[in-house]
Amino acid sequence: MRKLFVLLACHFISFAANAQDATPQPLFSGTYVGKAPCADCKLIETELELIYGTDTSGEYALRDKYIGRQGMDMKSLVKGEWVRMYDAKVGMLIVLDADVADKTSYFLYRKDGSLAPLDKDLHKIEAPIDCSLTKKES
Numbered sequence: 001m002r003k004l005f006v007l008l009a010c011h012f013i014s015f016a017a018n019a020q021d022a023t024p025q026p027l028f029s030g031t032y033v034g035k036a037p038c039a040d041c042k043l044i045e046t047e048l049e050l051i052y053g054t055d056t057s058g059e060y061a062l063r064d065k066y067i068g069r070q071g072m073d074m075k076s077l078v079k080g081e082w083v084r085m086y087d088a089k090v091g092m093l094i095v096l097d098a099d100v101a102d103k104t105s106y107f108l109y110r111k112d113g114s115l116a117p118l119d120k121d122l123h124k125i126e127a128p129i130d131c132s133l134t135k136k137e138s
Contacts (some may be wrong), residue, residue, distance in 0.1 A: 001050035013115070027056065028084070028094060032115050034135035048107075048133055050082055050094065057083045060096055084109075090122045107133070 007127060029052040036044040047063040051070040060082045066074040080097040087093055094115060096105040107115035119124045125131060 027113065028109055028115075031136045032137060033136055034133035035129060036117075037127050037129055038066060038069070041066045041074075043067045046133060052079075055084075057081065057087045087122060090118070093122070094119075107122070 022117040029050050032048045032050070036046060037123055038044045040066070044068065049061045049063075050051050051059045053059060058081070060080055062078045063081075064076045064078075066076075080100070080103070082096050083098050085093045085095055085098075089107060092109040094106075094107040096110055097103045104119040104120070106120070108118055108122075108124075110116060110132075113135050117131050117133075119125055
C-alpha cells in the first residue's frame with residue numbers, strides 16, 4: 001500500500017511540474033496577415049504578430065510592406081504593447097498602444113478568428129478591399 005501511495009505521489013508531482021511548464025496561449029495570440037489599400041502605392045501587405053504576455057496583454061510587432069511606393073517596395077516595423085478589451089456595443093477588441101493617443105489602433109476580434117480594423121470611434125473602416133487580418137496557421 002505504501003508503494004502505491006509513493007507511486008501516486010510521484011506521478012502527481014510530475015504532472016504538476018509539467019502543467020506549470022505549459023504556458024496558456026489565448027486564442028488571439030499569433031501572427032495575422034492581410035492587405036490594405038494605399039493612397040500613394042499599389043497595396044500594403046500587413047503582418048501583425050501578437051505576442052502572449054498575460055491573458056489580457058502582451059507585446060506586438062506590426063510589419064507593413066508598401067508595394068510599389070516611389071517605384072520600389074518599402075517596409076516598416078512598429079513594436080509596442082497590446083491589450084484585450086471588451087466593449088458592450090462592439091465586442092472583443094485588441095488595442096495596440098492603448099496608452100499612446102496618436103498611435104492607438106483598434107481591431108475587432110471576430111468569431112472566425114480574424115481581426116477587423118476599426119477607427120478611433122470603433123467603427124468599421126470602409127475600404128475598397130477587405131482589410132481584415134487572418135491568422136496564419138502555425
